[in-house]
Amino acid sequence: MDIKKDQKEYLGALKSSGLKNTKHRCSLLEILFNESQPLNAEEIFFRIKEKxxxxxxxTVYRNLEVLVNKGLVTKLTFPGDSKSLYEYNKMGHRHYxxxxxxxxxxxxxxxxxxxYELSxxxxxxxxxxxxxxxxxxYCPECNKK
Ligand SMILES: [Zn+2]
Ligand SMILES: [Zn+2]
Structure with a gap:
């Protein structure tokens, strides 16, 4: 994976959203951009702390909300799960x-x-x-139980 190109993409998105390019926002976007699974705020927090x-x-929550409001990050809330998950809002979206x-x-x-959208x-x-x-x-493991 070309890291510079990735960085350009999320930093570009940050710039065009009109948000200030702060260290924390960059780390948040970098983590979410490179993650294939959505993460909750605590997981993101521990990853930033490691680095x-x-x-x-x-601070993580506050910056996540800002990024969600600007549409750079998508917040996912699943019924029955109290923790919201966050993912980078790539142009191509995903389903779960x-x-x-x-x-x-x-x-x-x-x-x-x-x-279906077109029709x-x-x-x-x-x-x-x-x-x-x-x-x-139910996933295959839980289905067996
Ligand atoms: Zn779709
Ligand atoms: Zn399961």
Whole structure:
């Protein structure tokens, strides 16, 4: 993976959102950008601490909210789970399957809704620019129990 190119992408997004390029925001975006799974605020906090030390959990929450409000980061809240998860809002979005027993989350790379969006636009006259899709069920391990 080309790290410089990655950095350019999220720093560019930060710049075009009009937010100040602070050390904490950069670390947050770097972590979320390179992570394939969504993370909760505590996990993000520990990862930043491993790298740069000087940060506290409320700073992480505060900066996450700012990034969520600007659309750079997506906040995911799953029913029955008190902790919100955060992920970098890449242009191509992802969907999830959540195990309601062990809370394991699997990412679905393929989006089945693109054609449906188009026909829905025709039908309703809406210009659709986002959607969310989360599947719930039991993972193979929990299903065996
Ligand atoms: Zn499970
Ligand atoms: Zn989709």
């Amino acid at each position: 740069t030390a000087e940060i506290n959990l409320s 399957i959540v195990c309601i027993s062990c809370k394991k989350i699997m990412t679905i790379e393929h989006c089945p809704l693109q054609e 829905l636009e025709k039908e309703t006259g809406f210009k659709i620019n986002a959607h969310k899709l989360v599947m719930f069920g």
